Every structure is written in structure tokens, then in C-alpha cells.
Amino acid sequence: MSSSAADRFTRAIGAAIGLGLVAALIVAARPAGGHGGVLPAELRFTAELDGAVTVEPAAPRPLLESGPMRPGSHASGAMTIANQTGETLAVRLRAKPSSTALDGTAQVRLTSGSRVLAEGTLQALRQGSEALRLRPGASAPVRVLAWIPAEVETGYEGRQVAVALEPVEEPLP
């Protein structure tokens, strides 16, 4: 091999090594793909009882513990709510989250049987669900479904929110 050919060969090897190093650096510095590299969200729902209605399970026992939630994750729980008064009551459930961290991100659906009492953001549930009509001594199951929509990209990372569902009653004629 002539000296000029050896020179060209050495330069080519050097260039290849340089390019390889650059490529390795780029790959190493690339942000993690998907949602695997970020902390998940967590939701915990409890239900509060009062004198007029009783709930099972009652706080501090949770009715829903989501575990790690990322976009696309769902979690569900259930409770029973019973009217202890001698009046027919319209009972709404109002959310009291411990923080606003997931207010606009987490979605919640409350159902009783086939009836949807509430569906929307956690923030919307602060205003209360539709009323559940309970006759004296009657009880009804309420199912809670919470999820983070798959299209959410940010705004949930590492956020943990405890949500207390508070019954609000109104006597019906």
C-alpha cells in the first residue's frame, strides 16, 4: 500500500469512528420514547358519610385506588349509598380533590346501574353529579371509573390526588 493510500485509509477509519461517536452521543441523549420514562399519576377515591346517608366503604377506607396511571390507564371502584332518613332524598355526589393537580387531566364517570350520574373532568365533578333519588331506607350502588385519556401528553406526571366524594342531600316531596 502506498503512503497516500494508507493516508486515505487512516482518514476514512478516523472519520468513521468520529461519525460513530456522534451517532452514539445522539442516541444516548435522545429523550425516552412513550410514557415509560416519566412518573405515573395516582388517584385515590374515598366516600364520606354524613347523618342522612351512609356509604360503604366509608372514608378513610378507599373505594378506588388507581395504582400507577399513565395516558390510557383506567381504574374503577364501587360503593353503596343508603338513605337513613325518613324522607325521600335527592343525593348528589361532589368531589373534593386534595389538589388541582389532575383537575383538567383526569376523567371521571359515576354510574348507578345503567344511569350515568356524572361524566367529565375531575374539575367538573367539584360541582356535583346528577341527583340519585333514594327512598327512605333505600340504597343504591355507585360505580366510579377514572381514567387519563390516551391522547394526554403531559400534565399528569408524578401527580397524586386524593378525592373525597361528599354526599349532598336535598329532601324531595
Next chain:
Amino acid sequence: MRTSTKVLLTALCVGALGSLAAMGVFGAFSSTTTNAGNTITAGTVAIADNDAGAAMYSIAGAKPGESVSKCIKVTYTGSLDADVRIYTGSTIGSLGQYVDLTITPGTQTTSTFPSCTGFTADPGGAIYTGTLQNFGSTKNSYANGVVDYPGSGTKWATNESVVYQVTAALQSSAPDAAQGLTTGAHTFTWEARNQ
């Protein structure tokens, strides 16, 4: 050396000396430590019942020997352990001396105010037995109210409840003078205070 050069060199010397002086003044070592996140949140005392605003009893035209027995469920939902006492702040009318009142704590499988179906009295029995008038005169504030706790406990904790059976009876020995008298509307109060 030209004058302008001398001025320039003088300015440089002054600047350099000033910089050294500034380093001496501002160049102290420093270290801090912090204790963050301090907060105080008050506990709560909250008690409620299942009457939805309705009275336990309202009898018109009561006859001697007639009685009424109703149940009310009282639930403590505060976060602090509490004491609960029962009293009335009402002024009892003159029929009260002929009305026997009994308050018995217990449990109920399913409570529906004011039904006592399924009521089981606690082993200790009644916590008040006497006339309504006596209740009104001796149990008229938290200070002298009837003390009660769930079961055999010594405190009310979150979500604990007691069903009280309240029995009021117009004495069968009520005299003719009792005719037309009334107890007046009276309120039973369950007051909780943290321990």
C-alpha cells in the same frame, strides 16, 4: 510617556485595585440550611343525625298511658376524637312533669329514621330515665348533658355512630289537671367537643 497613556494606565490601576477590594468585601464564605414544608392543619369536630329535619314525635290529643318510641342515628364524622353529650336547650311546657322520657343507646342493622325496627339496646341500658321536665331542668347544656360513647368506648372516633331510642310516655296516672297542657316543641341536642 504621553498623557493619555498615563491616564489610561492610572484608570487600569484604579480598576484593578478596586476589583481586588471588591473581592475582599464580597468574597465571604457562606452556607445555609433550611427546614421546609412546615404546615398546620386543624382537625374537625362534626356530628350529624339522620332526621333530615323531621321531628321524632309530634302527638296531638295524647291520652294517659300513651307512649311513642322513635330511633335516631347519630354519626360522628369529625377527625378529632370527641366527647358527645345530650341535652335540651328548650323550655319544657307544664305537661313535661307528666311525661316520662327514656333515652336508650344501641345499634340497628339498618337505620331509617324514625323507625326502631331492628334496634338492639346496649348492655348498659338507658342513659336517661325520668320526666321530660326533669330532663329539661337538669340536662339543659353541654356542661350537665348526658354523656354517652359508642359501645364500651370512651371516645367518639371518625364514622362511629349510635342509635338512640327515645321513648316518651304520658303517665297513666296523669291527673285531670294535665288535660289540654302541652310540653311545647322541644329539641334534643347532641353536642360533640374534641377531647
